[in-house]
Amino acid sequence: MHPTFEHHDHSHCCGDSLTRAEALMAERGARLTPVRRRVLELLLESHRALGAYDVLERLSAEGFGNQPPVAYRALDFLVEQGLAHRIQRLNAFTACMHAGEAHAPAFLICRACDTVAEAPVAPVRAALDTAAAELGFVVERASIEALGLCPNCQGAA
Amino acid sequence: MHPTFEHHDHSHCCGDSLTRAEALMAERGARLTPVRRRVLELLLESHRALGAYDVLERLSAEGFGNQPPVAYRALDFLVEQGLAHRIQRLNAFTACMHAGEAHAPAFLICRACDTVAEAPVAPVRAALDTAAAELGFVVERASIEALGLCPNCQGAA
DNA sequence: TCTTGACGTGTTATGATATTACATACTAGA
DNA sequence: TCTAGTATGTAATATCATAACACGTCAAGA
Numbered sequence: 105m106h107p108t109f110e111h112h113d114h115s116h117c118c119g120d121s122l123t124r125a126e127a128l129m130a131e132r133g134a135r136l137t138p139v140r141r142r143v144l145e146l147l148l149e150s151h152r153a154l155g156a157y158d159v160l161e162r163l164s165a166e167g168f169g170n171q172p173p174v175a176y177r178a179l180d181f182l183v184e185q186g187l188a189h190r191i192q193r194l195n196a197f198t199a200c201m202h203a204g205e206a207h208a209p210a211f212l213i214c215r216a217c218d219t220v221a222e223a224p225v226a227p228v229r230a231a232l233d234t235a236a237a238e239l240g241f242v243v244e245r246a247s248i249e250a251l252g253l254c255p256n257c258q259g260a261a
Numbered sequence: 262m263h264p265t266f267e268h269h270d271h272s273h274c275c276g277d278s279l280t281r282a283e284a285l286m287a288e289r290g291a292r293l294t295p296v297r298r299r300v301l302e303l304l305l306e307s308h309r310a311l312g313a314y315d316v317l318e319r320l321s322a323e324g325f326g327n328q329p330p331v332a333y334r335a336l337d338f339l340v341e342q343g344l345a346h347r348i349q350r351l352n353a354f355t356a357c358m359h360a361g362e363a364h365a366p367a368f369l370i371c372r373a374c375d376t377v378a379e380a381p382v383a384p385v386r387a388a389l390d391t392a393a394a395e396l397g398f399v400v401e402r403a404s405i406e407a408l409g410l411c412p413n414c415q416g417a418a
Numbered sequence: 419t420c421t422t423g424a425c426g427t428g429t430t431a432t433g434a435t436a437t438t439a440c441a442t443a444c445t446a447g448a
Numbered sequence: 449t450c451t452a453g454t455a456t457g458t459a460a461t462a463t464c465a466t467a468a469c470a471c472g473t474c475a476a477g478a
Contacts, residue, residue, distance in 0.1 A: 109397065135445090137455070156435070169457045172436065177456080192349040193404060195435065195464095210389065212398045223392045231385040232367065232407060239380060240266060240412030241369045247350060247406050250389060255397030294426070313464070326428045333465065334427080352435095352464060421478075428471080435464065444455070 108151050108201070108221040109255050118148040121199060125187050128204050134185060139168050143178040144199060147188055152218045153196035191220060193249045210248040216257035223250075265308050265358070265378035266412050275305040278356060282344050285361050291342060296325050300335040301356060304345055309375045310353035348377060350406045367405040373414035380407075 125144060129136040136144070143159055156175045163178075164170035179197050182188035187203050190196075191211055198220045200209070210225040228248060236243045282301060286293040293301070300316055313332045320335075321327030336354050339345035344360050347353075348368055355377045357366075367382040385405060393400045 135455080139456075171458055173438090174457070176436065192406070210392065212393055212396065212400070214398075215401070221396060221398065223389075223396060223398070225392065228385060228388040228392060231388045232380075232405065235367065235380045235382065235385060236369055236407060236409070239369065239378060240415075241371075241378070241380070241407070242409045242415060243369070243407040244372070244409040246408070248389065248403065249349070249405075250393060250398070250400040250403040252393070252399045252401040258397075258399060292426080296427075328429055329465065330467090331428070419478100422476090424474090424476105426471105426473080428469105430469085431467085433464100433466070435462100437462065438460085440458090440460105442455100442457075444453105446451100446453085448449100448451080 108219060114149075118145070121148050121201070121203065124203055128187075129185065132185070139163065139174065140178045140181055142166065142168070143175070144182055144187055147182070147197060147199035151198075151220065153191045153194045153198045153213075153220050155194075155196045159197070189222075191249060192247050193251070208246060208248075210250065212250050212252065212254070214254035214257055215251050216253060216260065219254055219256075221254070265376065271306075275302070278305050278358070278360065281360055285344075286342070289342070296320065296331065297335045297338055299323065299325070300332070301339055301344055304339070304354060304356035308355075308377065310348045310351045310355045310370070310377050312351075312353045316354070346379075348406060349404055350408070365403060365405075367407065369407050369409065369411070371411035371414055372408050373410060373417065376411055376413075378411070 122145065126136055142163065146159055146162055147154060156172065156179055159179065160170065160172060160175035163174060168174055179188065183190055183197070186200060188197050188199050189209050189211070191198060191213065193213065198211075201222050208225055208229050210223045210228055212221045212223050225248065229246060232246055232248075233243055279298075279302065283293055299320065303316055303319055304311060313329065313336060316336065317327065317329060317332035320331060325331055336345065340347055340354070343357060345354050345356050346366050346368070348355060348370065350370065355368075358379050365382055365386055367380045367385055369378045369380050382405060386403060389403055390400050
C-alpha cells in the first residue's frame with residue numbers, strides 16, 4: 105500500500121519533507137520565509153488538499169496577514185518551487201511528496217476521505233505524449249487527476 | 262492531423278454534431294430546449310473552451326435570461342448528457358466531439374490559440390488505472406488535461 | 419375539465435475563488 | 449550605508465459558482 109494511505113508516523117514524514125524543502129531552497133538561493141514555511145507545514149500536516157482560504161484562515165489566526173494575497177503568494181511560491189501542487193479539480197493545494205525529484209504529477213483523490221496521493225506517472229505520461237503526438241500536438245504540462253476510492257475507504261463503502 | 266486542428270468545413274461539423282445531439286436527446290427523452298440548444302451551438306461554433314460568463318453574455322444579448330444560473334444550468338445539462346465537457350484548468354466548457362460514444366476524455370489545450378481537442382484516451386486511462394491499482398486505489402473518474410502547442414502554433418513559435 | 423406535479427426558466431441575492439494595485443518593510447550585496 | 453530587489457500587508461475588485469424562490473408550461477390522471 106502507498107505510504108500516504110497507510111498508517112504512518114506522520115510527524116516524522118512531515119519533518120523529513122520540511123528538512124528536504126529547506127535544503128532545496130538553500131541550494132537554489134530561494135527563501136523559505138516564515139509565512140511560506142508555515143504554509144508548507146499546514147499542507148504537510150494534512151494529506152488532504154487545502155483551499156487558499158483554509159490556509160488563509162489559519163495564517164491570519166496565527167498573526168500573519170489576513171488578506172487573500174498572503175495565502176496565494178505563499179502557495180504560488182511553493183508551487184513554483186515544486187514543493188506543492190495545485191489540484192485543479194478541487195481548487196486546492198497539496199504538499200508535494202517528492203520535492204526535488206523532477207516529476208509530472210498524477211493525483212489520486214479519494215472522494216470519501218479527501219486524501220490526495222501522488223501516483224507514479226511516467227507510463228501515464230508516456231501514453232499521453234504518444235496519443236498527443238499522433239495528432240501533432242506537443243504536450244508541455246499535463247494535469248492528471250483521478251477521483252475514486254482509496255484502499256481505506258473501499259472497505260467502508 | 263486531427264480534424265480539430267485541420268482546416269475543415271466548420272458549419273458542416275457543427276451541423277453534424279447538432280443533429281447527433283438531437284437524435285440522442287430524443288432517444289433518451291431529454292429535452293434540448295432553445296437555451297440548451299443555443300448553448301451547444303455556441304460551444305460547437307468555437308473549438309475553444311468558453312467560460313460560463315462568455316456564454317451568458319451571448320445568451321443575454323439574444324434575449325435569454327441574463328443571470329448566471331441561466332448559463333450554468335444549460336452547461337450542466339449538456340455535461341450531464343455528455344454533449345459537453347468541463348475543462349477544469351480553464352474553468353470553461355467545450356462541446357463534446359464524440360457525443361454518444363462512451364468515453365473518458367483527455368484534452369489537449371493549445372496555450373497559443375486556446376483550441377481544445379479531445380485525444381483518444383484508452384491507453385492513457387489504462388496506464389493510470391494500473392498505476393493506481395498498485396497503490397490499492399480504484400479510479401472512478403479521471404480528468405486528463407494537457408497544455409502545449411497544437412500543430413498550427415508550433416510553426417508560429 | 420380540472421388538478422396536480424414535474425420540469426424548465428427567470429431573477430435576486432450571496433458565496434467562493436482569485437487578482438490588481440499600491441504602500442511598507444526587509445535583506446543582500448555594492 | 450545606500451540601494452535594488454524581494455517579500456509582506458492591505459484595500460479594492462474581478463471572476464467563477466450556487467442557493468432559494470417565483471412563475472410558466474405541459475402532460476398524466478382524477
